Amino acid sequence: MTPSVALEDAAVRLGRRTIWRDVDVRVGHGEFVAVLGPNGVGKSPLIKVLLGLLPLSDGRAEVLGLAPGLARAAIGYLPQRRSFEPSLRVRGSDVVRLGLDGDRWGLPVPGGSRWSRRARDVSRRVEEVIDLVGATAYAERPIGEVSGGEQQRLLIAQALARRPRLLLLDEPLDSLDLPNQASVAGLIAGISRDEQVTVLLVAHDVNPILGYLDRVIYLGHGGAATGTPREVITGETLSRLYDTPIEVLTTSDGRLVVVGQPEAPAHHTDRHEH
């Protein structure tokens, strides 16, 4: 079976700076994989490459057996943390619905479900997917007024609306409180398992998802280390990847703490830029 995501000797350049090179990654169908690494190492650019929004400067990329960009219809995408302004007067369910038919030209006809089968199917799918993420209670409220965790669930519903085969989630747990991190992580893992969706999740901290992961991709400027969390998140592997002494400590409750991880280069302060 073709892998969901394949990168071979891939490199990305932004302007004149090489973000990363010699990256080899294969993600199999239905896997739940985390993309890890310090700030500024190019995790978001990796996602953009897979979406076909950023070209590789070297190497090859394939997504669901196609060139990046051609597989968009089968990808659900959750961009890096965005919050809706409190004054935005659009319901959560409308935002979810846009994930289903927002790219179709024309005018949505209100009340179309009374006579159009297609509109009925759209409404049913929106309800279904909102129910799947457990957002039914607040989906009819303006999205700017619900909490960060609730917004994140609605956005996951939006990404799932078209039954994608691949979910690309860019820091979905960022800026959520701990209980919400745990519950959203559990939700994503459940979706990956039950709906047979491949999930590539960019994360800062591996701990909330550690128990669910099939594999991790640790990204460095000169390549990537992939494997099971226990294989990759070790002092030895990370020290080699970042060429600096790094220690990995395991706390008594099984959490991993990475010590000595290199920080983002100074000229790369705004990670929202790309």
Next chain:
Amino acid sequence: MIAASDPRLTWNLARDVRQLFEFPFMVNAFRAGTIVAVTAGLIGWFMVLRRQTFAGHTLALVGFPGAAGAVLVGVSAHLGFYAFCVTAALVISALPSSGRRGFSEESAVIGTIQAFALASGFLFVSLYRGNLNGINALLFGSFLGITTGQVALLALLAVVALTMLGAIARPLLFASVDTDVAAARGVPVRALSTAFLVLLGVAAAATSQITGSLLVFALLVLPPATAQRLTTRPARSAVLSVGLALAVTWLGLALAYYSRYPIGFYVTTIAFAAFVVASAAPALAGRLGHAGAT
């Protein structure tokens, strides 16, 4: 216009309404006002959602020197409004990063352009030395002397603009609410932004003809903003926005006809009052929103 000072309000509503339409200029004013209200209510709805009110205001202000310049060189002021507003829309959309964030970052530049536009318009008006009343009409609106030909042009432009808006409505909503995801889905976010600015230019030019350059917000911002406070359903609030714009325009025209005060004042004041009521009565709004959700 001597006829305008003659009519008196009576307690007989039917007679008052008949009196309103007694003169052809008033019939044309109502036709033009109706077209403008529908256009502004719909395009303004997207403008408020996209937080591009600053762009809308800039476009309207650029229309002022356009109209004044057109009068100076002897063509119709209306053509000046359209030409300058649409050109300005293209220029703004060509500015780098003219997104939502771009505007706040470049507000100083845009503010400078606004000041220059007003100053140039003022210069053109003084150079013209003709109708002294002209500057007031261009800045604060007028409903006198709208010809049938102008109404036809207005109607044609409105039909074209609203047809275009209808064709791009859903992806535009997607791109406005959720730019990154829309772009990842292949929605041409940038092209939509340019297309919308041009539509906004047309709407600002059309609205200027009733409210003047300075008061376009009365129809372009206040009805949509009021509607969006009252309901969160997109279709419902767009329809409500048009309804409010129509009510404001018709009422403003009638009041201006029966009194000595300018239409710009009435239209703005009524729209403002509606907005204040919608904002200051969250209890009422909450109940309406709740009724809408069930």
